[in-house]
Amino acid sequence: MPVDSRELEHLLKAPPEERERAWQAFVGVHSRLLLHVARTAFHDRDEAMDAYAFVLDELRAKELTRLRSFTPDGKSKFSTWLVVVARRLCSDFRRRRYGRSREVLSERAREEQLFRRRLHAFAGEDVELAGLAAPAPGVEEQLSASEVRDALARAVDSLMPADRLLIKLRFEDDLSAQRIATLLHLPSPFHVYRRLEALTKTLRRSLEARGVERVSPE
Amino acid sequence: MERTLALVSCRSMDAHVSVDDIAAMIERRLPANRRAAVEAHLAECAECRREFVDASTVVGSPSPRSTNWMRWVPLVAAAAVVIAAAPLLLHRGASPARDNERSATPAATSISTVVPESESRVASDSVTFAWHAVPGVATYTLFVTDSVGTLVFSEKTTDTTIATSTKLHLLAGAPYYWYVDALTSDGSSITSPHISFSVRNR
Numbered sequence: 001m002p003v004d005s006r007e008l009e010h011l012l013k014a015p016p017e018e019r020e021r022a023w024q025a026f027v028g029v030h031s032r033l034l035l036h037v038a039r040t041a042f043h044d045r046d047e048a049m050d051a052y053a054f055v056l057d058e059l060r061a062k063e064l065t066r067l068r069s070f071t072p073d074g075k076s077k078f079s080t081w082l083v084v085v086a087r088r089l090c091s092d093f094r095r096r097r098y099g100r101s102r103e104v105l106s107e108r109a110r111e112e113q114l115f116r117r118r119l120h121a122f123a124g125e126d127v128e129l130a131g132l133a134a135p136a137p138g139v140e141e142q143l144s145a146s147e148v149r150d151a152l153a154r155a156v157d158s159l160m161p162a163d164r165l166l167i168k169l170r171f172e173d174d175l176s177a178q179r180i181a182t183l184l185h186l187p188s189p190f191h192v193y194r195r196l197e198a199l200t201k202t203l204r205r206s207l208e209a210r211g212v213e214r215v216s217p218e
Numbered sequence: 219m220e221r222t223l224a225l226v227s228c229r230s231m232d233a234h235v236s237v238d239d240i241a242a243m244i245e246r247r248l249p250a251n252r253r254a255a256v257e258a259h260l261a262e263c264a265e266c267r268r269e270f271v272d273a274s275t276v277v278g279s280p281s282p283r284s285t286n287w288m289r290w291v292p293l294v295a296a297a298a299v300v301i302a303a304a305p306l307l308l309h310r311g312a313s314p315a316r317d318n319e320r321s322a323t324p325a326a327t328s329i330s331t332v333v334p335e336s337e338s339r340v341a342s343d344s345v346t347f348a349w350h351a352v353p354g355v356a357t358y359t360l361f362v363t364d365s366v367g368t369l370v371f372s373e374k375t376t377d378t379t380i381a382t383s384t385k386l387h388l389l390a391g392a393p394y395y396w397y398v399d400a401l402t403s404d405g406s407s408i409t410s411p412h413i414s415f416s417v418r419n420r
Contacts, residue, residue: 037276069237075248076241084240084273091269161254164261173267183274185246187399187409190363 005078008067023060033079034086041090054093055086148207155206163199170196235259235266244274329358329398329410342388342417347396348379349410355400362386362396370394390419 007026014022038052059066070081156167162184169175169183170192177189177196186192235243239256242248248256260267332348334340347360360380362371371386388394394417398410 033276037273040272040276071238075238076245080244080273080277081237081241083276084237084244084269087269087273087276088237091265161258161261165257165267168261168264168267169271172264173271175271182278183271188361188397188412 005070005072008070008078012064012068027056030079030082033083037083037086038090041087041094050097051090051093054096055089058089058092059085151207151210152203155203155210158206159199159202163195166192166195167199234263235270240266240270240273243270244277329400329408331396331398331410331413334396334413334415336413336415338415339418340415342386342390344381345386345388345417346379346381347398349398351378352400352402352408354402355408358398358400360396360398362388362394364392364394388417390417392416 007022007029011019011022011026034055035048035052038048038055042048042051066085070078072078156164159167166180166184169180170177175183177192180192181187181189184192186195235256239248239252243253243256243260260270329352330350332350333346347362349358357374357376358378359372359374361369362382363369370388371382373380373382393414395412395414397412400408402408
């Protein structure tokens with residue numbers, strides 16, 4: 001078992017009469033990390049506190065079922081695993097408190113629209129698709145724009161998974177190249193830019209192969 | 219519906235990515251075939267992607283500072299915990315927060331540079347790049363780029379210094395960046411900050 005799960009090991013092996021003390025030791029060691037997760041998920045202090053309490057309750061529930069599901073197989077440290085569990089529990093807490101609101105759904109729709117617009121501007125720049133964003137297009141132009149978006153979606157779908165993820169992180173989540181480089185373990189932001197540039201060319205070729213240039217403004 | 223217990227259908231996979239896979243993805247320890255499947259799901263599923271981004275941020279960030287509210291939150295939310303755990307914590311002889319800092323942060327996440335320092339001006343014919351050694355790293359790669367990221371020089375070394383007296387042709391006054399990249403013994407990639415420098419006019 002990884003060295004950073006010492007308190008977990010004590011907790012899971014503790015006999016019933018020692019369980020409370022072992023739990024307290026576990027919380028004492030990991031509370032700061034769990035609070036950090038709650039604070040990241042909820043910017044409001046009270047909400048973060050409630051989420052933190054919820055996370056603790058859920059970790060302890062059902063005879064520590066969640067904590068017992070950690071497998072010390074070397075794929076990740078316990079602290080990393082715990083962060084992911086806590087982050088997921090924070091999502092559960094949010095859903096339990098607010099439900100899947102219309103706001104969330106509309107936010108997703110907005111993000112999707114934003115993604116398509118950004119990617120469209122990025123990939124379509126050199127194939128003269130800017131006219132598609134012109135105000136008050138006619139019906140024919142709108143249909144053409146829709147076709148282009150579908151072609152673009154298909155082109156993105158045909159990329160390798162790692163490249164699709166890179167595209168989504170940049171254009172849908174609007175993360176910086178520096179942040180993406182850190183997330184994907186790339187050496188530098190320049191590597192992100194170079195990869196995006198190569199992907200842009202690929203998408204451009206794919207769009208042209210699908211006859212996208214037909215909708216270019218005359 | 220709770221994602222932790224119930225798996226929700228998603229277009230590219232039958233269910234959301236497991237906690238184990240997200241954690242392994244963060245630490246870059248997924249086998250290639252599994253990683254491709256996880257990346258495909260993350261590209262498709264905004265919810266899992268957000269979880270991956272947020273969790274990576276927490277794992278990769280320095281341990282949180284003790285703001286006023288964070289100081290009293292654990293005391294209020296788990297007062298019994300702190301009181302009852304005091305003997306144990308004292309017995310441990312170390313701050314639990316410090317232990318947690320260690321557990322949440324990888325042993326080495328960056329390479330510390332020495333020279334050229336940021337914003338420094340160097341002689342064009344004898345640039346020496348130096349950085350601090352990182353335990354567990356056998357080979358470093360030095361990269362020098364121009365201001366738009368075009369690579370102008372790179373070299374591998376087992377040392378922590380590279381002198382580029384005759385190998386580097388840089389324009390006087392133009393901004394350049396250098397950084398060092400390395401693979402640790404556990405297979406993860408670490409890099410130094412990008413350090414800007416320029417070359418003096420002859």
